[in-house]
Every structure is written in C-alpha cells, then in structure tokens.
Amino acid sequence: MTPQSLDLVGIGKSFDGADxxxxxxxxxxxGEFLSLVGASGCGKSTLLRIIxxxxxxxxxxxxxxxxxxxxxxxxxxxIAMVFQSYALYPHMSVRQNIATPLRMRRLPLAAxxxxxxxxxPGLGATRxxxxxxxxxxxxxxQIRPLLDRxxxxxxxxxRQRVALARALVRAPAAFLMDEPLSNLDAKLRAHMRExxxxxxxxxxxxxxxxxxxxxEAMTMSDRVALMEAGRILQLGTPAxxxxxxxxxxxxxxxxxxxxxxxxxxxxxxxxxxxxxRDLGLEAPQGKRGPATLGLRPEDLRFVANGxxxxxxxxxxxxxxxxxxxxxxxxxxxxxxxRQRADEEPIPGADGTVALGFHAGRAHLFGADGARLVLRxxxxxxx
Amino acid sequence: xxAALRRLLPHLLPHLLPHAALAxxxxxxxxxxxxxxxxxxxxxxxxFNVSLWPIPESFAGLANYARAASxxxxxxxxxxxxxxxxxxxxxxxxxxxxxxxxxxxLKFPGRRLLLTLVIAALCVPIQALAxxxxxxxxxxQLLNTYFAQMAPFFLSVFAIFLFRQSFRSYPDExxxxxxxxxxxxxxxxxxxxxxxxxxxxxxxxxxxxVAHWNDLYWPMIVxxxxxxxxxxxxxxxxxxxxxxxxxxxxxxxxxIVTAPMVxxxxxxxxxFIAGITMxxxx
Amino acid sequence: MSVLDLALPSAGVPATRRPRAERRMMxxxxxxxxxxxxxxxxxxxxxxxxxxxxSLTDYKLGAVSTRFIGLDNFVQAFHDPVFRRALANTVxxxxxxxPCGVGLALGVALLVHGRRRSRPFWEIAYFLPVxxxxxxxxxxxxxxxxxxxxxxxxxxxxxxxxxxxxxxxxSLMIPTLAVIGIWQVLGFNMVLFLAGLTGIPKDxxxxxxxxxxxxxxxxxxxxxxxxxxxxxxxxxxxxxxxxxxxxETVAVLTKxxxxxxxxxxxxxLEGFEYSETGYAAALTLLFLALILILSxxxxxxxxxxxxx
Numbered sequence: 001m002t003p004q005s006l007d008l009v010g011i012g013k014s015f016d017g018a019d020x021x022x023x024x025x026x027x028x029x030x031g032e033f034l035s036l037v038g039a040s041g042c043g044k045s046t047l048l049r050i051i052x053x054x055x056x057x058x059x060x061x062x063x064x065x066x067x068x069x070x071x072x073x074x075x076x077x078x079i080a081m082v083f084q085s086y087a088l089y090p091h092m093s094v095r096q097n098i099a100t101p102l103r104m105r106r107l108p109l110a111a112x113x114x115x116x117x118x119x120x121p122g123l124g125a126t127r128x129x130x131x132x133x134x135x136x137x138x139x140x141x142q143i144r145p146l147l148d149r150x151x152x153x154x155x156x157x158x159r160q161r162v163a164l165a166r167a168l169v170r171a172p173a174a175f176l177m178d179e180p181l182s183n184l185d186a187k188l189r190a191h192m193r194e195x196x197x198x199x200x201x202x203x204x205x206x207x208x209x210x211x212x213x214x215x216e217a218m219t220m221s222d223r224v225a226l227m228e229a230g231r232i233l234q235l236g237t238p239a240x241x242x243x244x245x246x247x248x249x250x251x252x253x254x255x256x257x258x259x260x261x262x263x264x265x266x267x268x269x270x271x272x273x274x275x276x277r278d279l280g281l282e283a284p285q286g287k288r289g290p291a292t293l294g295l296r297p298e299d300l301r302f303v304a305n306g307x308x309x310x311x312x313x314x315x316x317x318x319x320x321x322x323x324x325x326x327x328x329x330x331x332x333x334x335x336x337x338r339q340r341a342d343e344e345p346i347p348g349a350d351g352t353v354a355l356g357f358h359a360g361r362a363h364l365f366g367a368d369g370a371r372l373v374l375r376x377x378x379x380x381x382x
Numbered sequence: 383x384x385a386a387l388r389r390l391l392p393h394l395l396p397h398l399l400p401h402a403a404l405a406x407x408x409x410x411x412x413x414x415x416x417x418x419x420x421x422x423x424x425x426x427x428x429x430f431n432v433s434l435w436p437i438p439e440s441f442a443g444l445a446n447y448a449r450a451a452s453x454x455x456x457x458x459x460x461x462x463x464x465x466x467x468x469x470x471x472x473x474x475x476x477x478x479x480x481x482x483x484x485x486x487x488l489k490f491p492g493r494r495l496l497l498t499l500v501i502a503a504l505c506v507p508i509q510a511l512a513x514x515x516x517x518x519x520x521x522x523q524l525l526n527t528y529f530a531q532m533a534p535f536f537l538s539v540f541a542i543f544l545f546r547q548s549f550r551s552y553p554d555e556x557x558x559x560x561x562x563x564x565x566x567x568x569x570x571x572x573x574x575x576x577x578x579x580x581x582x583x584x585x586x587x588x589x590x591x592v593a594h595w596n597d598l599y600w601p602m603i604v605x606x607x608x609x610x611x612x613x614x615x616x617x618x619x620x621x622x623x624x625x626x627x628x629x630x631x632x633x634x635x636x637x638i639v640t641a642p643m644v645x646x647x648x649x650x651x652x653x654f655i656a657g658i659t660m661x662x663x664x
Numbered sequence: 665m666s667v668l669d670l671a672l673p674s675a676g677v678p679a680t681r682r683p684r685a686e687r688r689m690m691x692x693x694x695x696x697x698x699x700x701x702x703x704x705x706x707x708x709x710x711x712x713x714x715x716x717x718x719s720l721t722d723y724k725l726g727a728v729s730t731r732f733i734g735l736d737n738f739v740q741a742f743h744d745p746v747f748r749r750a751l752a753n754t755v756x757x758x759x760x761x762x763p764c765g766v767g768l769a770l771g772v773a774l775l776v777h778g779r780r781r782s783r784p785f786w787e788i789a790y791f792l793p794v795x796x797x798x799x800x801x802x803x804x805x806x807x808x809x810x811x812x813x814x815x816x817x818x819x820x821x822x823x824x825x826x827x828x829x830x831x832x833x834x835s836l837m838i839p840t841l842a843v844i845g846i847w848q849v850l851g852f853n854m855v856l857f858l859a860g861l862t863g864i865p866k867d868x869x870x871x872x873x874x875x876x877x878x879x880x881x882x883x884x885x886x887x888x889x890x891x892x893x894x895x896x897x898x899x900x901x902x903x904x905x906x907x908x909x910x911x912e913t914v915a916v917l918t919k920x921x922x923x924x925x926x927x928x929x930x931x932x933l934e935g936f937e938y939s940e941t942g943y944a945a946a947l948t949l950l951f952l953a954l955i956l957i958l959s960x961x962x963x964x965x966x967x968x969x970x971x972x
Contacts, residue, residue, distance in 0.1 A: 054558050056685040071684045075564035087555035091577050104564035112569070166559075400775045401782070407772060408789035411847065415792060417815065418804045429813060481700030490693025496701055503708045505959040509909065509928055510952040513718065513935050513945055514711035517725060537703035567692050596797045598912050599928070603936050614799040618916060621803045629807055636800035647795040648788065655791060655855050 003031035003206045004065035004173040006051060012059035013046055020046050022230045024060070028174075033200045033207040035217035038227035038253070044210045047227075048176050051208060052081050064173050075104070080167035081176040084183065086159045088151040094162050095147040098137055101170045102130045137169040140199075157188045164199070174206035181216060193219055214254055218242070226250050248369035251294045257322055259363070260300065260335045262293045272364070275307050275332055282375040283364055291372065294363035297322065297338035303356035309335070310352050316341065325355060418640070421633040422446050429629055446630035447638070453631060454623075456638050458609060459616030463642075466531045466612050467594045471587060474538040482545030483571040487557060497546075503539040509599060516603050530604040531612065535594065541586050548582040549575050581656075588650075588657025595643055613639040718945030725939040737946030747947060749923055750930035753838050757926060758907040760842035761849065765903045766896070768846065769853030774888075776854065777861045787858075791851035798848060802916035805844050806831065831917050837924040841913045849906055853899050860895030864888065894965075901962045908954060927951055 006028040013021040021043045028034050036044040049055040051062060053074035061070045069077050080101070088097050103112060106129075111120040138144045141161040151159055160180060167175055180196075181189045197220045200207050211217050217224045218238040225235045226249075234246040245251035251259050264274035266288045272281040274293055283291065308328040315322040323337040335355070359376035366372050416434070424431065425442035450456055484490060485497055511534065519530045552575045560570050576583065598614040605611050608619060617639045621632060647654045719737055723730045741747045776786045793801065808814045811829040821827055830840040868887045877883045911928045918924040920933065931951060935944030 049558075052558075052562060053685065054561065073685065073688070074558075074561045077562075079562065081559065081562050083555040083559060085553055085555050087553065087559035089556060089560070089574060091574075101563045109566070114573075400778060404772070404775050404779075404786050407768075408786065411790055411793060411850070414801055414804045414808060414847075415796070417808055418801075421807065434815060477699045477703055480696035484693045484696035488689065488693035488696060490690045490697065492701075493693065493697075496697055496704075499704055499709075501963060503704060504963045505956055506708060506712070506952070507905075507909065507955055507959070509911075509931070510715070510948055510955070511708065511711045513941065513948055514714035515707065516936065517714070517718075517941060518711070520725060534707055537700060537707050539704070539708075542700060567696070571696070592795060596799075598799050598915060599932070602915070602932070614797055614912070617797070617799045617803065621806075621916065629813070632803060633807065636803050639800040640796045643795045643797060644792065647792070651784065651788060654795060655787070 003204055005030045005063075006174055006206060006208065007063040007066075008047070008051070008060065009063075010060035011047065011050060011057045011062070013043075013050065013055065013057050020230050021050075021057070024230075024232060026225060026232065026235070028206060028208060030065075030206055031204045033197075033209065033220055033222045035209045035211060035221040035224045036227055037211055037214055037217040037224055040212055042227040043230040044212075044227050045178055048081075048178055048208060048210045051174075052079050052176050053077050078170075078173045079176060080170065080172035080174075081178065082160075082163045082167050082180045084179040086151075086163040086180075086183075088159060088162055088166075090151055093148050093150055094138075094143065094154070095134055097151065097162055098134045098147075098165045098169050099130050101166060102133060105170065106130065133169050134165075137165040140168060140202075141165045156184050157192070160184065160192060164196075168199075168203070172205070174208060177207065177209045179211055180209075182211075182213070189216075196220060215256070218254070226253060228253075244371070245294075245363060246371050248292055248294070248365040251363060251365065255296060257297050257336045257338065260295045260297065260333070262295065262332060262335075264291050264293045264364075265289070266291050275327060277307075279359075280377045281359060281362065281364070282377065284373050287366055287372060290367055292365045294365060295335075295357050296361065297336045299358040299361045300335060300337040301356045301358065302337075302339075302353050304354060306354035306356035308352050309355045325353070327355070328352060415640075415644075418633045418636050421629050422637050424630060426628060426630055442630060443634075446634040449628065449631040450620075450634040450638065454616060454620040454635060455608065456616070456635060459611055459613045459639070460642070462528075462610055462616075463595055463612040465528055467591045469528065469532045470535045470594050471590050473532070473536040474541050474590060475583070475586075477536065478538055478541035478545055479576050480571055482542045482549055483575055485542065486546045486549035487552070487554070487575070500539045500542050504543060508534060512600065512603055519604060525604050526607045526610055528610065531601055531610070534600065538586075538590065541590070544582055544586055545576075545579065548579040552578050584653050585657040588646075588654055592643055592654075592657065715945050715948060718942050719949050721942045723942040723945075725941050730942075733942070737943050738950070740943065741946055741950060746925060746930055750925040750927050753923075753925060754908060754910065754927040756838050757842050757845065757910055758904060760839060761845040761907040762900060762903050764842075765846045765849045765853055765907075766899050769850050769899070770857050770892075770896070772850065773854045773857035773861060774884075777858055787855070790854050793848050794851045798912040799916055801848075802844065802913045805913075806917055809840065832922070834922045834924070837918055837922065841910065841917065841924075841926075844913050844917075845907060845910060849903055853903060856899050856902070857892070857895060860892050861888070863895075864891045898962070898965055901958050901965075905955060905958050905962065908951075908958070927954075 006026075008024055008026040008028075011021055011024040011026075012019070024043075024047060026047075036047060038044050046055060050057050053062075053069065053072060053076075057070065061068055063069065064077055064079070089100065092100070106126050107117075107123060108120070111117045111123055134147075135144070138147055141164055143158065143161045143165060146154060146158055146162070151162065154162065160183075163180070177196075181192050184192060193216060196207075196209075200220070209217070209220065218241075221238060223235060223237055224241055226233045226241060228249055234241055234250045236244075241250060241254050245254060245259075248261075252261070262274050264272050264279065266272055266283045268288050270283045270285055270287065272279050272283055272291070272293065279293070281293075309325040310328060311323055312326050312334060313324040315324075319341055321339055321341045321343075323339065325335050325337060327335070337355070362374055362376070364372040364374040420434070420436060420438075423441055423443035423446065424438040425440050425445070428438055428440075481496075485493060485500075515534050516525075519525055519533070524530045524533075556574065557570055560574055565573070595612070596614060597612075598618065601612050601615040602618070605615060608616070611619060617635060620635050720732060720734060721730050722733050722737075772786075772790055776783055776790070779786060809816050809830045811817055811827050811832075816830075817827040828836065830836050864887065868891065869883060872883050872887045877886050909928055910926050911932070914920060914924065914926050914929045915932075920926075920929045925933070927947075928951065931944055931947045934940045934947060
C-alpha cells in the first residue's frame with residue numbers, strides 16, 4: 001500500500017457546548033511522520049479520533065488519499081490505530097490479536113463465528129495468507145516467541161509491540177498513535193522512540209502521532225503541530241519550532257529546560273530595555289510598550305562584564321549542567337543557564353557571577369504573544 | 383488427671399467452643415435434610431420409628447423412590463423445570479446483554495430514561511405484577527402453557543443492571559480498536575464485552591436458575607395441569623394428594639425435587655454463593 | 665436556501681449537523697435496547713397501569729359488567745378482618761424472623777469467619793437450606809413437627825412434656841412458620857455478613873489490639889460492629905423483604921387455615937382462587953407500597969453490595 005495523504009479542512013468539534021476543536025486545517029503529506037503535541041485537553045486526541053472515525057466532527061471534512069471519508073465508518077477508512085492502553089483483545093492470543101484486522105477484512109461473517117466458522121469451505125488459501133502475514137508482522141517486531149501467549153502474560157513493552165504488529169499487519173493507509181509510549185518506563189520509552197522512528201523509515205507510511213511529551217515529538221517527527229485550546233499554534237519541523245517559535249505559547253512549550261522569559265520594555269525608537277538597562281537590541285518600529293524577551297538556557301553565558309547574578313543551584317545532567325541563577329537587585333524571574341559540564345562556572349566575588357546572552361539568538365514577543373523581529377546591535381548582550 | 387485437664391482447659395476452650403456451637407447449629411440446619419433422606423429409605427412399617435439412627439431395619443429406598451415416581455410424574459416435573467428454567471435464562475440473557483451493552487457503551491436517545499426505568503423496576507416484585515399478567519394471559523388463552531410460566535421473567539431488569547455494571551469496566555479503547563478492525567457491533571457486544579464478563583454471566587445464571595427452579599408462586603397461578611407443573615408445584619400437588627401416611631414416598635419425592643439444586647450447590651459452591659447472594663433479592 | 669443545500673451539507677461549510685455516523689450509532693443503540701425496552705413495557709409498565717386501573721373497579725375475572733368504584737376497595741381492605749389478620753400475621757412473622765434471622769446469622773458468621781480449614785464445611789452446612797426447594801423442605805418440616813410421628817415431638821415427649829401440635833394450634837402457627845423462615849434465611853445472611861467481615865481491613869483489628877482492646881468483645885464493639893454497619897442495614901432490609909413475601913410455607917403447611925393467612929397468601933386467595941380481581945388489585949397495591957419502601961432503599965445500595 002502506498003502511503004496516503006490526510007487532509008483535514010475546517011474541522012470543528014464541541015462537547016456539551018464547549019469548543020474542543022476550532023476550525024482546524026491540516027494537510028498531512030504521504031509518508032510523513034507528523035506529531036500532534038500539546039498539553040492535555042488541547043484537543044489533540046480528539047483530532048486523532050476524528051481522523052480514525054471514532055468521533056465525527058461537527059464541522060469540516062476529512063479526506064484520506066484524496067477520498068472524503070468524513071461520513072465513513074471507522075472500519076472503512078483502512079486506518080490503523082495504536083492506543084495508549086494498547087487495547088489488545090484480552091481473551092485472544094497474540095497471534096489471534098494480530099490476525100484480527102485481516103480476519104475481519106478478508107473472511108466473511110460466517111467464517112468468523114466461533115467453532116462453526118472453521119467449517120466454511122474454500123477459505124484455506126486466505127487463512128494461510130493471514131497466518132503468514134501474522135508471522136511477518138511478528139518477525140518485524142521481534143515478537144515471534146510470544147505468539148501463543150495471552151496479553152495478560154506480556155510486559156508493557158511486549159504489549160506495545162503486539163499493538164504495533166496488529167497495526168502493521170494490514171498495511172494501512174496511515175498509522176494513528178495515541179500516546180503509545182506513555183505507559184512505559186523511561187528507559188523503554190527511549191528505546192521504543194528509536195524503534196518507532198526506524199519502523200517509520202522502513203515502512204515509509206504516514207504516521208500521525210499524538211503526545212504530550214515534546215521530546216517524543218521533536219525526536220521522531222518530520223513535522224510537529226503544536227496545539228493549544230483546540231487550535232494549532234504552529235506547524236513546522238522540529239527545528240523551526242525550536243528556533244523560530246511563532247508565539248510565546250510555543251516558546252514556552254518547546255524546549256527543556258524551558259526558555260527563560262524576561263519582561264522588557266520597547267521605547268519609541270525600538271530600543272529594548274530590561275534588567276534596568278538598554279539591552280542593545282532593537283525591535284521593529286511602532287511596537288513600543290511592554291514585551292517579553294526569550295532566551296534559551298544554552299544562549300545564556302557567563303561573561304566578564306554582565307548583569308550581576310547569584311548562583312542558586314546547579315544540576316548535573318551528565319554532559320550538561322543546568323545552573324539556576326538569580327539576577328541581583330532586580331525583580332526578574334530566576335533564570336536557567338545550560339552549559340557543557342566541562343566548562344567551569346566563572347566564580348565572581350562572594351559567589352556572584354556576571355551574566356550575558358547570545359544576542360543573535362534571542363527571541364522577542366510582543367504584548368499579544370506574537371513573535372517580533374529582533375535585531376542585535378552587539379553579539380553578546382549583558 | 384483432673385488437674386491436668388483443668389490446666390489444659392483454658393487453652394482448649396477457645397478452640398473447642400466455636401466448633402461446638404457451630405456443630406450444634408449445623409445439626410439443626412441439616413436435620414431436615416437428614417430426616418428427609420432417612421425417611422426416604424425406611425419402609426412404611428418403620429413410620430413410628432422416631433430415632434435418628436441412620437440404618438433402617440430394612441432398606442426400602444428403592445421401593446419408596448419407585449412409589450414416588452409412580453404416584454406422581456416426577457420425571458415430568460423435572461423436565462418441566464428444566465424447560466422453564468432454560469427458556470427463561472436463554473431469553474433473559476439474549477435480551478439483557480444487548481440492552482446492558484447499549485446502556486453501558488452506546489449513546490442513544492432515551493438512554494437515561496431506560497436506565498431509570500430499569501432501576502425502578504428492580505424495586506417491583508413479581509408478586510405485584512402477577513394479577514394483571516395473569517388476566518392478560520387468561521384473556522389470550524395462554525394459561526397452562528410453558529409460555530405463561532416463562533413470559534413474566536423474559537425480561538430480567540436485574541440482569542440488565544448487573545451486566546451494565548460489569549460491562550462499564552470494559553476498556554473503551556478495546557471497543558474502538560475493534561470498530562477500527564471492522565468488528566460488527568454484535569460481535570463486539572457478544573464476542574468481546576460479554577466474553578470479558580463471563581463470571582457475571584455464571585453468577586447470573588445460577589441466580590436465575592435457582593430462583594425459577596424453586597419458585598412456587600407464579601406456577602401456582604398459571605398452571606393447573608399436572609403435566610406442565612414444575613417441581614415445586616408438582617411437590618405441592620403430590621403432598622396434597624398424599625393425605626395418607628406414605629411418608630416414605632413423600633420424602634423420596636422431596637429428595638428428588640431438592641436434589642438438583644443441592645447437588646449443583648455442592649459441586650460449584652463458590653459460584654452458587656456468589657450467584658445467590660450477589661443480589662440480596664431471592 | 666434550497667432543500668438540496670440542507671440535504672447535502674458540503675465539506676467545510678461551517679454548519680452544525682448531526683453526522684450520519686452519529687445517527688448510525690444512535691440507531692445501533694436503539695436496536696440493542698429495543699427488545700428489552702419492549703419487554704419492560706409489556707411486563708412491567710403496562711401491568712402496573714392495569715393494576716392501578718383494576719384497583720378502582722369491582723372487576724371480577726369473567727364477570728359480565730364492571731363498575732368504577734373509586735377507592736372503595738381500599739376502604740374495604742381496612743375493614744376486612746381477613747386482610748387485617750393477614751397484615752397482623754405478616755408483621756408478627758417479620759418481627760420474629762428479622763431479629764433472629766439477622767442476629768443468629770451474624771453470630772454464625774463471626775464464628776465461621778475465624779475458622780480456616782473447616783470454613784467450607786460450615787458454609788455448606790448453613791447455606792444448604794438456601795438452595796433447597798422450599799416447598800419440598802416445608803413438607804419435610806411438616807413431618808418433622810408431626811404431633812405423633814415427628815422426631816421433634818418425640819424429643820418433647822422424652823423430656824416429659826405433652827406433645828405440641830405446632831401446625832394446628834392457632835397461636836403457634838405463625839411462630840412455627842417463622843422458625844422455618846429463619847432456618848431458610850440464616851445461611852443467606854451469613855454469607856452477606858462473611859463478605860462484610862472479609863471487607864474489614866486486618867490493620868484495624870491490630871490497631872485496636874495495640875490501643876488496648878484486649879478482649880474479643882471489646883474488639884467486636886470497637887471495630888467489627890461499627891464496620892459492619894452498612895452490611896447489617898442491608899441484611900436487615902433484605903430479610904424484611906423476604907419476610908414480607910412469605911408464601912411457600914403457608915401454602916404447604918397451613919393453607920391459611922385457622923386464621924394463619926399472610927399478606928401474600930391472602931392476596932393469592934382473593935386474586936386467583938376467588939377471582940376478586942379488583943379487590944385483589946387494591947391489596948396488591950398496598951403490598952407493593954410496603955415492599956417499595958424497603959426495596960427502594962435496597963436498590964439504592966445494590967450498587968455497592970454486588971458480590972462475586
């Protein structure tokens with residue numbers, strides 16, 4: 001099956017009068033790995049369920065491979081979904097679980113009935129095809145030894161693989177995944193991330209992946225759609241979201257540790273002042289007023305001649321070190337600085353340091369939260 | 383010796399006393415069963431023997447059971463009981479499971495109303511409905527049929543209630559996965575959700591069978607034909623007809639009527655206790 | 665705006681609609697619920713309405729004409745010596761069965777709960793009467809209590825007293841039926857109490873012991889009894905319902921003779937033996953009112969008390 005595009009146009013949905021999705025337009029390209037990421041309640045799961053046909057939108061349309069499926073039954077969309085709880089059929093063996101999507105599609109109802117279904121003639125070849133497809137899917141996910149177990153006898157990671165194999169076995173138009181890794185422990189989650197990315201490369205299929213974990217979204221996806229309150233805030237590659245966040249909300253969500261946000265003031269000439277001084281940055285004309293300056297932790301620097309600050313705490317994260325600092329004599333929020341572990345912090349007199357930042361990589365957001373163009377007069381500002 | 387006993391007694395007493403009390407009570411509880419079986423194997427000549435000695439002077443069990451079977455159509459009563467209980471149970475499950483599934487997992491207009499009615503109906507005993515149901519069946523010329531014996535029980539609101547409670551805990555995601563996989567709604571209902579609630583089905587089956595095997599009130603109202611009588615009514619007719627002193631045959635009859643449920647209970651004790659007590663309603 | 669626009673809402677047009685998929689879901693729900701809903705209508709709702717109708721008439725099954733007589737049936741019931749006697753008998757029966765059936769069951773449950781290896785045996789012994797067909801066992805009781813042939817009176821004679829004819833002496837009939845009622849309900853209540861006892865966390869007993877409740881009676885009063893409160897209420901209500909529905913033993917043992925009618929038996933006689941349908945309907949409504957008070961309470965607590 002060649003990978004299919006998914007096109008959502010003007011999707012709206014409300015539950016009990018509250019809008020969950022507002023006018024969502026999203027074109028997912030064939031073979032793309034797209035993540036829907038956002039905090040819980042942002043509407044990402046509802047959007048996924050609308051693609052699957054498990055929910056019907058109040059407004060708008062869904063097309064798979066150019067075919068309008070807005071009104072189609074979930075089973076007629078040829079979509080595979082991996083659920084957060086894996087949703088394996090508890091009474092079936094792994095083999096039967098994986099075979100189910102094929103049995104449902106290729107065998108008539110009579111042949112699916114328990115016991116007497118076996119007696120329906122003329123389906124031997126089909127049954128053999130199904131059996132070999134199951135073996136292949138199990139092989140691809142390395143779960144052949146588990147084929148005759150029941151889901152209850154499997155670990156979380158193994159269930160995850162069975163759910164993937166069940167999705168894989170019928171070569172669907174697209175794979176939908178609803179937080180599939182959130183029930184796994186941290187180590188296994190990292191491992192499965194790699195496997196999923198690898199699976200996507202091998203299959204070349206369209207993946208739509210819902211997660212609240214930005215690391216999952218950023219590490220695996222071709223593109224990420226960041227959602228909040230039923231709207232898509234930004235759609236772009238992981239690098240775009242990280243390096244050019246379209247709004248303050250995106251900037252806040254993407255990146256760990258989170259971006260440092262400083263309240264600043266733009267004067268009539270576009271000069272930006274914060275921390276009680278001119279920061280050497282310029283905003284576009286006519287944007288005077290309060291604004292927010294965003295600084296990634298890795299763009300903060302200890303400099304010889306900067307804002308005096310005190311180190312509150314240092315966290316060691318292997319290769320990196322996160323330093324929490326407090327600007328002296330200012331009511332600014334505490335800042336987090338990230339540096340390589342082999343760099344020594346610059347000790348100042350009585351434990352204070354001088355802090356600067358990489359001006360070319362600072363972000364500026366207007367009072368309404370929208371990104372503003374920023375021009376730096378100097379490379380490192382203080 | 384006495385001193386030793388006096389020293390031991392305070393230690394033994396806490397262990398012996400509960401058993402002694404329980405044994406005394408159990409003796410009373412089991413006395414009727416014992417007397418029934420004992421009398422059913424004693425010859426009529428020993429009718430004045432009131433001792434509880436278990437071995438009769440001459441064994442007349444075969445004769446008593448044969449007489450019971452010849453004076454009353456015992457086999458027929460049992461068959462009637464099996465037909466009525468099976469018919470009721472099958473229809474109850476066939477109607478209650480889809481309704482419970484719809485109430486637990488589907489959205490449809492009138493869902494709240496139906497649920498409210500089901501719970502309200504739980505409070506209404508069959509004895510309150512007997513009169514209009516009887517009049518209706520009489521008008522339809524359906525008295526003295528198996529249908530009349532079964533019809534009022536075709537709908538078990540208790541089954542709907544119980545299955546709904548049980549189905550609600552079935553994971554929604556599995557149902558959604560099944561819909562994506564192309565299961566029909568019927569297959570989801572019976573093949574997945576009901577399958578996940580087999581303990582509830584077992585418990586309900588026991589409850590239903592015991593309740594209807596033992597029921598006297600309704601058969602007494604709609605059945606006057608001996609050939610259609612279920613075991614309790616048959617027993618009543620038998621004991622009313624047996625005005626003489628053939629207690630041997632009477633007790634043999636009682637033993638025959640009681641045996642199926644008692645044997646089932648002894649075999650599947652856990653299921654039985656679960657089934658009968660889960661309701662609080664007998 | 666044309667009809668066509670309504671029938672075919674084109675994609676992307678922001679108009680709220682009830683999608684076909686949702687309608688399909690609703691249809692499925694209705695189809696699944698329909699058989700049960702129809703049966704509910706036929707075997708509960710319609711009969712109850714008809715019952716209410718009957719109670720306001722002098723309808724007799726097979727009678728040629730029927731008159732509307734308002735509440736006369738209800739007025740008559742309260743003046744009817746048979747009904748009043750049946751009510752009094754039933755209350756007496758309940759007053760004996762409820763405290764004894766609950767109290768003894770609690771005692772047995774407490775004793776059985778402490779046993780480990782012999783517990784299954786005691787459970788069987790006490791639960792056996794619950795499963796046994798009551799009609800058949802009533803016949804056995806009749807024989808057991810027989811004035812000359814039964815072992816009970818043999819024992820009484822052996823102790824030097826005159827034999828008692830339990831089922832022919834009017835003042836003893838209801839108490840005798842009540843004893844059989846207790847015998848039947850004891851095991852049932854015991855199992856409910858055992859479930860309640862199992863639900864009491866062991867920690868609580870240990871905490872009470874550390875707090876100085878050395879005596880088992882102290883522990884019973886500080887932990888077990890308060891924790892069994894909900895179970896006890898449930899058992900009391902359930903036993904009450906069972907007691908008010910006493911029928912089988914009356915039908916077999918006394919046939920309501922010598923003034924031993926109970927509520928349900930009187931109702932049976934009026935409705936089905938004498939075909940006084942209208943009057944019996946009124947009695948049924950009175951019976952239903954009594955049961956409803958108890959069973960509404962019970963149903964509201966059923967949710968928490970479903971045992972497996």
